[in-house]
Amino acid sequence: MKPSRYLNNLDSFIAACIGFYAIYLYTAYSGVGISPDSIMYASTATNIQSHLSLITFNKTPLTFFPVFYPFFLGAIQFITGADPIRAGAMIDATLFAAVIFTTGWIMSKFVAHSRIYKWLILGAIILSPGLLEIYTYLWSETLFILEIMLFIIAYWRYMQTHTLKSLLWVAIITAIACITRYVGITIIGAGGLMLLLDDHLPWWKKKVGHILFYGFISISLLVANLILNSTATGLSTGTREPSITPFKDNLYYIGTVIVDWGALSNKAYPFAILIASIVLLALIAVLLWKAFKGKINSYENIVIAFTIVYGMFILVWASIQRFERINSRLLSPMFIPLLIACTYWVPDMLNLIKSKAKYVLAGVAIILMMAFEYSTYQADYERYDDEGDYGVPGYSDDDWNKSEFVVYLKQHKNIYKPGVPIFSDANEAVYLFTGMSSELIPHKFFSKDVQKFYAHKQFYLIWFDNLYNSELVSLPDIMKNKKLVKIGAAKQGEIYYCDGK
Structure with missing residues (x-):
């Protein structure tokens, strides 16, 4: 292997290490950011690892999200013994580094390869406020973005040979992406579009067959996931509402x-x-x-x-x-x-210019890109300055970790009668901080769920005052329909009991 080929990947590796360290810095204070989605993923991963079951923290089958990201977290937990939430920061940092490295690998294969362009783009990725946000939370996008990069690499290799074997790898990566996020079907669309436009594939001899081969394998795991969901709950992707x-x-x-x-x-x-x-x-x-x-x-x-x-x-x-x-x-x-x-x-255009003017234009392009990256760096630093003191926003920041109501919930887990259902406006928070299972207050849109909720004669209600979700049935509405007795409270929350009226 020539020294230049080592250099092609060395700069990408250095950029990947910088990206890894950036995620470490953002998560150093309180760990990976935790949202309701994160708790759904982590609890399912734990159940996969422990019981080989796709059950979430609220003891219902996972349907709103596809299965692969929890399976991925469960596999890491099985190998390392580390809880997904505790290991989340290192998982995200590693995935971000892998995305940066694969992106650098891709750019080194561009038609007009420019090392300066590559460095500037890798810098923009490392400094991207949008990506830094994604890779500081326990979210499935962290894995999905890497799968997109792997799809691009695999498809390029397919274009070099146009063999079914190389297309199979493209289809396998796509199939896994589709059960990482449902929006993975866009990768099927991108692959299908490229196959359709590929003038190296004769229509009837190869093109139709390759499109069908790719489409069938790519969609297979998603179809199996949807069938599994429908069998378990009667809903293929959980309850969904029409757009507003x-x-x-x-x-x-x-x-x-x-x-x-x-x-x-x-x-x-x-x-x-x-x-x-x-x-x-x-x-x-x-x-x-x-x-x-x-x-x-x-x-x-x-x-x-x-x-x-x-x-x-x-x-x-x-x-x-x-x-x-x-x-x-x-x-x-x-x-x-x-x-x-x-x-x-931009590198393509500059290569077409034969006069010395191209160096001036190249300098202008570099200055503009560096100005853009400096602006994003300022936004990144402002966010880091906040999160270094309070943690990544969500259930791992100080608003929750130092919440008096959360401390109260942890200390009073024995006040609930066995067999009486517990509801909350943040059932995932109840699980995260106490380990108790509870049900989410129903959405106003689903009238049958609302009626079912009000049909309960007895229940507990854990209410977090620092949350507001206009889509859920509100506390005043519940009080109009049911007699609630306050049995516990602390700053930012209360616990109510419905005595059967």
């Missing part, structure tokens, strides 16, 4: 995320729809032009294809089904592909 945000609003939200990622002022928000539209339409035009010119088989085009499919899927699906408002977390799998798709052409 129209297409135009979702396009606006995507635009605001792009503005934030670009370190632009929020004064650009009025142009968010225009920005999102230009970015998506420009990428579509570039990919179609490359296909028309017969230059589809490159790393850059795989990246563009995924960016297009992921962005369009989120835009359309958010207009059909209700989930959290489009934000940086939801779009995070698209950050690295979008960053590359919007900048890879």
Whole structure:
């Protein structure tokens, strides 16, 4: 192996080590960030490791999320003996380092390879506020983003040979991604789009067969997961609500995320729809032009294809089904592909310029990129300054760790009568801090669940005052329908008992 090939990967390895250390710094005070999703993943992982069962902390089958990320955490727990929450910071740091290294590997294979461009992009990834947020929480996006990078590498290798064996590896990675996050079907879409546009595949001899082969294997694990969910609960992906945000609003939200990622002022928000539209339409035009010119088989085009499919899927699906408002977390799998798709052409363009003007233009491009990275560094430092004192926001920060009500709950676990159900507006917090199982107060939208809740003659209600979820039945509404007696309280929370009325 030539020394230059070692260097191609050495800089990526150094960047990966820096990324690992960055996550260590952010999680050093209170450990990995914990959200309700995190508790769902970690509790299921523990049950997988201990009992080989897909049961969550509230003793119900896991359906709202696919199975692979809890399985991944459970496997680490089995090998190391470390609880996923305690090991979460090291898991995230390792995954972030792996993402950085694989991204560097990908860029070293670009048509117009530029080492300076590679370093600048790796720096932007390390400093990305959006990615640093993702990789300081116990979230499935941490693993999913790495799977996207592995898919891109595997598909590029398939393009070199166009054999079924190489396509099988692409399909296996895609299948696993689909049971890491349901949105993994966007990888199926990206692979299918690249196969469709590939002019090296004869239509009837190979193309149709390869598309069917890839599609069947890629979707197989997801179909099995959905069948398992339906068998266990009657619901393939848990209870879902129809969207309340129209297409135009979702396009606006995507635009605001792009503005934030670009370190632009929020004064650009009025142009968010225009920005999102230009970015998506420009990428579509570039990919179609490359296909028309017969230059589809490159790393850059795989990246563009995924960016297009992921962005369009989120835009359309958010207009059909209700989930959290489009934000940086939801779009995070698209950050690295979008960053590359919007900048890879700069080294190409500079290589076409034969005069000394290209050095001036290169200098301007470097200065602009470094100014962008300095701006993101300032945002990162401000966040680190806060989290170094209080912890990563969520159930691992000081608001929860030093909560008087949490201490009260831990000290009074014996006040509940056996057999009487316990409800809470944060049942995952009850489990995390006390180990007790409880049920979540029903969502207002699901009237049958609300009626079922009010049908209970006796129950306990653990209410956290520092939380507010407008989608859940409120405490005043419960008090109007049921007679509640306060049996315990501390700052930021109360415990109520319904005596049968």
